[in-house]
Amino acid sequence: MTWTEFVVDADFTAYYEEVPGLTGVRLRSVHLDGWDPTVTLRLDLPRFPDRWAGAPGDTMQCQLQFIMVQDFLMEGWQPPVTADVVLRALPEHRLAVEVAAPGVALSFTANASVKAGKISVFTRDVDGGDGGPRSFSRALDSRLFPTLPPVYVNTFYERG
Incomplete structure (x- = not known):
């Protein structure tokens, strides 16, 4: 089962001939x-x-939101990290999520309906950062967030 089969509200085939797996992703937050x-x-x-x-860029970014989270464990975190994200189906419409990267351990279980949002494209900074201008798949997001907002802006980080 691919990760996009768990996503309930976005269609990544609109952007990719073959949607890439979640291996070697840059986990930002x-x-x-x-x-x-x-x-x-x-x-x-x-x-x-x-x-x-949308506007030009060299990187596509998105947010994956997991609800009804249980068994959360996180050890070692120094963002950004290059990681492999594995989603595995469990009984009763649940999902096991594991993030593996050098020096990082992140795992939890969640409802198997994953929300994907804040799909955007931007050009990485010289140091690999993502703070510059970006173009979102939704025009409203592009107007509200021309650059990445601070982490306390809940309308960006807590809503898909």
Whole structure:
């Protein structure tokens, strides 16, 4: 089963002939919702899309949001990290999520319906950063967030 089969609200085939796996992704942030058991991973996909109608760039980024999170474990974190993200189906419409990277261990279980959002393209900074201008798949997001907002902007990090 591919990771996109768990995604309920976005179609990555609109951008890719063959959607890349979540191997070698640049994991930029892990956001824990302060109000409910939700975890949002912000990551750069491993390759640029085949089709993109927005502004130019060299990297596609998205957020994957997991709800009804349990068994959360995180050790070692110095972002960004290049990681492999593995999603594995469990009984009762649950999902095991494991992130593996040198010096980082992140795992949890969640509902198997994953939200994908804040799909954007940007050009990486010289140091690999992602703070510059970006173009989102949704025009409203591009107007609201021309650059990456600070981590306390919940309308960006807690809503797909």
